Amino acid sequence: MEMASFSNFLRTLVYIIAFYYILRFLSRLLFPILVKKAVEHAQDDMRQQFGSYQNPNDNYRRNDGEVTVDASNAPKSKETKKVGEYIDYEEID
Numbered sequence: 001m002e003m004a005s006f007s008n009f010l011r012t013l014v015y016i017i018a019f020y021y022i023l024r025f026l027s028r029l030l031f032p033i034l035v036k037k038a039v040e041h042a043q044d045d046m047r048q049q050f051g052s053y054q055n056p057n058d059n060y061r062r063n064d065g066e067v068t069v070d071a072s073n074a075p076k077s078k079e080t081k082k083v084g085e086y087i088d089y090e091e092i093d
Helices: 006-053
Strands: none
8 A cells, every 4th residue: 555645735736726627728729619510500591491381392381362261270269148138236334
């Protein structure tokens, strides 16, 4: 078993400091590249999603001036049973 000595402590401290500065230097070089790649990937995804809505071969695309009514979206009338008149009462003190 090796005893802890001041020289081993200094060597370990130098390694930790060197590792910190090397990591800091590399992160300054690589972080902008990683962010740029992430932004490009997000832009490609957004273009792909937007392109699917703007597809000219879409079946829902109509000519100018053509009017169609979709009955499935029309509000459905509900039958209500009228039981009697509604009377508004006021409280008198």
